[in-house]
Amino acid sequence: MPEIRSFHPRLVVEGGDAALDFYTAALGAEITERYTVDGRVVHAMLQVGPVRFAVKDADDADPAPGSDGPPVILTLEVDDADAVAERMLAAGARVVFPIADHDYGDRGGRLAxxxxxxxxxAARRLDLTPDEIQARLDAVTR
Incomplete structure (x- = not known):
């Protein structure tokens, strides 16, 4: 059976930077990762004590609360994304975004x-620094 390495929620918001400001002020959260595309937060990881959670700006694929999509995305970091997806699909899940290799170093996708x-x-394929990840995201959007 594939190993699950971590689990955390991803909060979808309108105004990612304002949300980061709120969570740092209100909870004492530390921003450990922050990546943007065209000025919008595509992923920010926050740490509060032993707890981690992510924040991202809403977009066409991920609407914010009060709209048509799920406002929270659950994230599993695993050792084998394909094997976990196969098990989930066999149990009745459906593909939202297929498992694929991504420029930011992960192999992953999304299932409902x-x-x-x-x-x-998501399974980590490459160990990249935060600067390398941001540079790869910038290169993809140009």
Missing amino acids: DPFGHHWMI
């Missing part, structure tokens, strides 16, 4: 469980 929750499944 039968209850409507979205699960990002």
Whole structure:
């Protein structure tokens, strides 16, 4: 069975930087990662004590609360994204974004469980620095 390495929620918001400001002030969160595309937060990881959670700006694929999509995306970091996706699909999940290699160093995709929750499944392929990840995201959007 594939190993699950971590689990965290990803909060989808309108105004990612304002949300980061709020969570740092209100919870004492530390921003450990922050990546942008065209000035919008595509991923920011926050740490509060032993707890981690991510924040991202809403977009066409991920609307914010009060719209048509799920406002929270559950993320599983695993050792084998393909194997976890196969198990989930066999149990009744459906593909939202297929498992694929990504420029930021992960192999992953998104599945929806039968209850409507979205699960990002990701396996690290490359150990990149935060600067390398941001540079790769910038190169893709140019």
